[in-house]
Amino acid sequence: MKVLDYPWLAASGVLMGIIVFALKVSLGCGLASLSRKETLSIGASYLALSLVMGLAVGLVPEAAITSIMGMGVAMHLGISLLLVAVGVSTAREWNRRGRDLSRKTFWVLSVPCPACLAATFLSCSALAGLLDVPGWKVGAVVGLIFFISIAILSATFGRAGRAPSALGNAMIFVGLFYLLSILLIPAYLKAASTPFVPIPIPASDLIPSYLFILGLVGLGFVGRRMGVFR
Numbered sequence: 001m002k003v004l005d006y007p008w009l010a011a012s013g014v015l016m017g018i019i020v021f022a023l024k025v026s027l028g029c030g031l032a033s034l035s036r037k038e039t040l041s042i043g044a045s046y047l048a049l050s051l052v053m054g055l056a057v058g059l060v061p062e063a064a065i066t067s068i069m070g071m072g073v074a075m076h077l078g079i080s081l082l083l084v085a086v087g088v089s090t091a092r093e094w095n096r097r098g099r100d101l102s103r104k105t106f107w108v109l110s111v112p113c114p115a116c117l118a119a120t121f122l123s124c125s126a127l128a129g130l131l132d133v134p135g136w137k138v139g140a141v142v143g144l145i146f147f148i149s150i151a152i153l154s155a156t157f158g159r160a161g162r163a164p165s166a167l168g169n170a171m172i173f174v175g176l177f178y179l180l181s182i183l184l185i186p187a188y189l190k191a192a193s194t195p196f197v198p199i200p201i202p203a204s205d206l207i208p209s210y211l212f213i214l215g216l217v218g219l220g221f222v223g224r225r226m227g228v229f230r
Contacts, residue, residue, distance in 0.1 A: 018142055026150050031102065031167035039150065043146065050143030051140055054138050084176065087108075090105045094168070095165050108171060109174065
C-alpha cells in the first residue's frame with residue numbers, strides 16, 4: 001500500500017507535521033509568558049502567511065521549489081546552531097545572574113523563519129495536490145490550524161509557570177533535534193529507497209553519528225560548568 005494512494009491518509013500526515021511546527025512556536029510564546037494579545041498576534045501572522053503561501057501555490061516555478069528543498073539541510077543547520085546558542089544564553093543568564101531574557105529571545109522559536117516559510121509552502125502545495133482543491137482554500141485551512149494550535153498550546157505552556165531557564169532548555173532541545181534530523185532523515189530516505197541487503201557499513205559512515213553523541217556529552221558537561229543546567 002502506498003500512502004499517496006490514500007490522499008486523506010497522506011493529508012493527515014502533513015497536517016500532523018503542521019501541528020508539530022505549531023508546537024515549536026507555542027513553546028516560545030508560552031514559556032516566555034507572552035500576553036494573550038501578543039500570542040494571538042503571532043498566531044495571526046502564521047494565518048496570514050499560510051494564506052499567502054496558499055495563493056502562491058501553482059505560481060512558483062518547480063525549479064524554485066526544488067531549490068528550496070535543496071537548501072533544507074543548510075537552513076536546518078543554521079537554525080539549530082542559533083537555537084542552541086540563544087538557548088544556552090537564556091538559561092545561563094537566569095541560572096547564574098537571575099536575568100530574564102525570555103521576552104528578548106523567544107522569537108528564535110516563535111517568529112516565522114525561512115525553514116517555517118518553506119515548510120508552510122510545501123505543506124500547502126502537497127495538500128492542494130493531494131486533495132485537488134484550490135491553493136487559497138488549503139492556505140486558509142493550514143493557517144487556521146496554525147492559529148488554533150498556537151492559541152491552545154501557548155496557553156497550556158503558559159499555565160505551567162516555569163522559570164525563564166525552561167525556555168532556554170527548550171531551545172537547546174529543539175536545536176539538538178534539528179541537528180539529529182539532519183543526520184537521520186537522509187539516512188532513512190536512502191534506506192527506504194533501496195532493498196534491504198545485509199552489507200557491511202564503512203567506519204567513515206559512522207563517524208558523524210559518533211561525533212554527534214560525543215557532542216551531546218560535551219555539551220552537557222560544558223553546560224553544567226557554565227551554569228546552564230541545574
